[in-house]
Amino acid sequence: MSAPGTAPGVLGPERVPDALRAAGLDPRGVLEVVDGALREDLALGPDVTTDAILPAGARGSASVVARGDGRLAGIPVAAAVVHRLARARGVDATVEVLVEDGRPVSAGRTVLRIRTQLRCLLTAERTMLNLLGQLSGVATATAAWADALAGTGTVVRDTRKTVPGLRALQKYAVRCGGGANHRMGLGDAALVKDNHVAAAGSVAAALESVRAHAPRLPCEVECDTLEQVREAVAAGASLVLLDNMEPASMAEAVALCRPVGVRTEASGGLVLPDAAAVAATGVDYVAVGALTHSSPVLDLGLDLD
Numbered sequence: 001m002s003a004p005g006t007a008p009g010v011l012g013p014e015r016v017p018d019a020l021r022a023a024g025l026d027p028r029g030v031l032e033v034v035d036g037a038l039r040e041d042l043a044l045g046p047d048v049t050t051d052a053i054l055p056a057g058a059r060g061s062a063s064v065v066a067r068g069d070g071r072l073a074g075i076p077v078a079a080a081v082v083h084r085l086a087r088a089r090g091v092d093a094t095v096e097v098l099v100e101d102g103r104p105v106s107a108g109r110t111v112l113r114i115r116t117q118l119r120c121l122l123t124a125e126r127t128m129l130n131l132l133g134q135l136s137g138v139a140t141a142t143a144a145w146a147d148a149l150a151g152t153g154t155v156v157r158d159t160r161k162t163v164p165g166l167r168a169l170q171k172y173a174v175r176c177g178g179g180a181n182h183r184m185g186l187g188d189a190a191l192v193k194d195n196h197v198a199a200a201g202s203v204a205a206a207l208e209s210v211r212a213h214a215p216r217l218p219c220e221v222e223c224d225t226l227e228q229v230r231e232a233v234a235a236g237a238s239l240v241l242l243d244n245m246e247p248a249s250m251a252e253a254v255a256l257c258r259p260v261g262v263r264t265e266a267s268g269g270l271v272l273p274d275a276a277a278v279a280a281t282g283v284d285y286v287a288v289g290a291l292t293h294s295s296p297v298l299d300l301g302l303d304l305d
Contacts, residue, residue, distance in 0.1 A: 006075045006100040013083040013093075019076035023101065025172055033165060034080045037127045047123040054118045060304060062121055064112035064132070066105040067299035071143040073176035074135035075101050075112065077169065081128040082114055082121075091117040102139070102176040111300070118304075125302045134166070135173040136298035141291050142177025148275035154283055157182045157265070161289035170292045182287065190219040191241070203228050204235040211236065220265070229253045233262050242283065244268035250281035258282065 006019055017027040041047075064078070079095040086093035093116035099105055114121060145156040156179040162170045171181045183189040192206045200206035203221055210219050220239040221232040226249060232240050233256055240257055242250050242264060250266055257264050265285040266278045278286055 006097055006102075008097050008100060011076065011079045011095045011097050013087065016076055016080050016083060020080070023076060023172055024175070025076075025168060029168055030077060031080060031084065033169065034077065034084050034127070034131070036165070037131065038081065038085060038124070041127055042123075047119070050119050050122045054122070056117075056119060058118045059116065060118045060121065061113060061115040062302050062304045063110045064114070064129070065301055065303055066107055066109045066111060067301050069106050070104070070136055070140035070298040071177050072099055072103050072105050072111060072136050072298075073101050073139035073173035074132040074169070075099075077135065078112060078128045078132040081124050081131065082116065085124045086116050086120050089117065089120055091120055093117075093120065104143070105136075105298075113305075121302075121304075129300055129302060131169070133297035133300050134163075135169055135176075136300065137295045138170050138173035138291055139177035140298050141295035142174045142179040144272055145275060145286070145288060145291070146178030148272060149279050149286070152276075152279035154279040155180050155285050156291070157285045157287050158291050159267075159287055159289040160185070161293040163292065174291055177291075179291065180285070188217070190214060190217050192219065192221045192237075194222060194224070194243075197222075197228075203231040207232065207235040207237060222267075223253070226252055226256070229256055233257055233260060237262060239263040239265060239284075241265045241267050241287065247277050247281050250278065250283060254282040 011019060020027040020030050075097055082093050082095055096113040099111040105111060142156060149156060158171055158174045158179060159182055174181060190210045192210060196206045197203050200209060207219060207221060218238050220241055221237040222241040222243050223229045223232055224243045229240055240262055242253050254264050263284040265287050266283045267287040270286055270288055
């Protein structure tokens with residue numbers, strides 16, 4: 001698969017916002033992340049190493065190259081880093097996209113070529129690679145799950161276990177990897193968890209309160225026993241999250257939910273070798289928090305031409 005808005009070609013500063021929108025991202029929010037990351041690197045002063053070695057007028061080009069195999073995500077974000085710093089310094093920059101988001105890459109593949117002031121290029125290098133590598137790592141891990149679930153009817157989804165400040169970007173990376181997004185925040189869907197049940201007194205009481213408070217929102221209920229599944233289905237849950245259940249119990253839960261149109265999601269410490277067994281139970285989704293909270297980054301490097 002590939003993501004919209006990152007087709008091969010020159011991605012100039014005027015095209016970056018459109019590319020971000022096409023990817024389902026809010027340009028203003030992404031640029032806030034980019035600007036914050038650049039400020040973090042320059043908070044204690046300018047890039048003394050680069051400024052000491054390179055004359056101010058020197059220009060050059062560089063390639064962003066994959067050092068390992070994976071799935072790409074974050075190309076328009078990387079372009080935004082270069083263009084934001086170039087704009088702040090009053091210099092022009094050219095970013096050529098060679099591989100679009102959502103595509104697999106192998107070690108040695110060049111994904112971007114950049115031409116600008118060398119001081120700008122080397123100062124932007126780490127911020128650009130940090131974001132691109134992090135997002136591509138999420139996409140790579142998601143793609144492994146998507147491949148393992150291919151043909152089963154079960155879809156891998158993310159959670160809210162995201163790096164603070166990077167949720168929209170990480171969830172975009174999940175989409176680049178072939179996964180689906182769960183709720184983006186606390187207000188676009190309800191999820192009744194164990195602490196809510198404890199506070200309300202029962203699954204049914206918690207669900208009734210949510211329905212009264214937000215009747216138009218979808219509501220998922222976390223269950224760790226079949227008794228709770230039956231209670232959630234009877235109370236009108238639209239989706240049941242099966243928390244830390246064994247595959248046999250998951251299959252029983254699916255049998256309770258599917259005939260009445262209630263979707264199911266497996267959750268709780270799932271790892272890739274579990275994919276086939278969990279999908280065989282018939283669940284609609286598997287929730288994998290590790291996609292965003294602990295995926296290794298994809299190693300990418302910047303090579304001066």
